[in-house]
Amino acid sequence: MRYFYDFHIHSCLSPCGSPDMTPSNIARMAALAGCRIIAVSDHNSTGNCRPVAKAAEEAGIVAIPAMELTTSEEVHVLCLLPDLDAADAFGSYVRARLPDVKNRPEIFGDQTLMDEDDTVLGFEDRLLLNACSISANEVPALVRSFGGVAIPAHIDRNSFSLLSNLGFFDRAEGFPAAEITRQCNPAVLAREHPELAGLPYIVNSDAHYLTDMPDAAYAIELPGPTAAEVIRIIKEGRIWDIFY
Amino acid sequence: MKVSDLAEKLNLECLYRGNQDREVTGCYAGDLLSRVMSRAGAGHAWVTIMSNVNVAAVASLTDAACVILTEGVRPDKQLEDKLGELDASVFTTPLSTYEVAWRIHEAIGA
Numbered sequence: 001m002r003y004f005y006d007f008h009i010h011s012c013l014s015p016c017g018s019p020d021m022t023p024s025n026i027a028r029m030a031a032l033a034g035c036r037i038i039a040v041s042d043h044n045s046t047g048n049c050r051p052v053a054k055a056a057e058e059a060g061i062v063a064i065p066a067m068e069l070t071t072s073e074e075v076h077v078l079c080l081l082p083d084l085d086a087a088d089a090f091g092s093y094v095r096a097r098l099p100d101v102k103n104r105p106e107i108f109g110d111q112t113l114m115d116e117d118d119t120v121l122g123f124e125d126r127l128l129l130n131a132c133s134i135s136a137n138e139v140p141a142l143v144r145s146f147g148g149v150a151i152p153a154h155i156d157r158n159s160f161s162l163l164s165n166l167g168f169f170d171r172a173e174g175f176p177a178a179e180i181t182r183q184c185n186p187a188v189l190a191r192e193h194p195e196l197a198g199l200p201y202i203v204n205s206d207a208h209y210l211t212d213m214p215d216a217a218y219a220i221e222l223p224g225p226t227a228a229e230v231i232r233i234i235k236e237g238r239i240w241d242i243f244y
Numbered sequence: 245m246k247v248s249d250l251a252e253k254l255n256l257e258c259l260y261r262g263n264q265d266r267e268v269t270g271c272y273a274g275d276l277l278s279r280v281m282s283r284a285g286a287g288h289a290w291v292t293i294m295s296n297v298n299v300a301a302v303a304s305l306t307d308a309a310c311v312i313l314t315e316g317v318r319p320d321k322q323l324e325d326k327l328g329e330l331d332a333s334v335f336t337t338p339l340s341t342y343e344v345a346w347r348i349h350e351a352i353g354a
Contacts, residue, residue, distance in 0.1 A: 016297075070278075073276075074276050074277065074278060099278070099282070101281065101282070104305060107301050107304050107305050108301055108305075129277075129278075129298070129301075130278045130281070131276065131277075131278035131279075159294060159295075159296045160296075
């Protein structure tokens with residue numbers, strides 16, 4: 001069955017995420033937009049994954065736990081995780097490798113932890129916009145060890161992307177797919193980067209504001225709308241969209 | 245040397261006029277924002293090819309005297325919208341980061 005998805009959404013926990021990106025608002029907006037499976041992937045934290053999962057359930061959709069990891073090379077990698085326990089464990093692993101630099105909310109924005117009713121539980125005090133001491137080439141195996149899958153984020157962007165920061169996509173590193181933005185023309189990108197040929201890709205919103213959440217347009221073929229199936233399909237490269 | 249004098253000496257194109265009387269006390273050249281945040285000093289000229297919105301936040305955090313975008317790079321739309329919030333002036337130049345850095349060293353001796 002085909003399920004419309006959006007696996008890259010920022011909540012109010014990301015300092016660059018709007019305060020309106022609450023678990024409840026995200027879940028309801030995604031449902032309105034026609035998405036059936038989503039993932040909230042905040043920078044270097046899984047702190048809001050649990051409330052997002054609950055809010056999604058109440059909205060009649062599925063949210064799988066995720067994170068947008070920033071590697072030491074400042075490459076963003078979308079990490080999809082199989083369940084909330086894995087999300088907690090991965091979150092702790094990453095936090096131990098995130099520099100202990102305090103957030104400055106007046107400069108970067110608030111990093112708000114919420115519950116599924118949008119009650120503020122507290123604030124993450126460590127700056128999430130930093131780079132972790134985890135190198136890009138470690139990430140595929142690392143995320144697999146937590147039962148998940150890692151996908152370099154927005155590779156078509158000219159900053160914080162694997163292509164912009166490392167220059168080319170090394171297929172040997174073991175990422176099974178790449179993420180591009182809606183603005184990307186995959187045929188053009190593949191011409192500039194022939195090493196992408198045959199690589200599956202996914203397209204997500206990278207929404208930081210409710211207005212960034214577009215009507216669902218990308219679907220994935222799955223036996224059922226679960227994290228396990230999403231991760232399996234992506235690991236096995238069984239996504240229809242591929243770079244030519 | 246004041247920001248305004250340095251800009252004139254290096255023939256920098258001004259993209260945003262912040263506090264141009266600020267003394268430039270040093271220089272940090274770098275593009276990895278996490279590094280710049282921890283290494284660049286207050287009053288430094290920050291030389292970079294990065295043009296995204298986070299440049300504004302990092303310039304504020306590090307209390308840069310000015311930001312010099314090199315290799316002809318210009319701010320993207322999101323960064324442009326944030327320039328007004330800055331104390332630091334922002335410039336661009338067709339020179340490379342290396343060429344700007346050694347010219348700054350020659351100019352201010354730091």
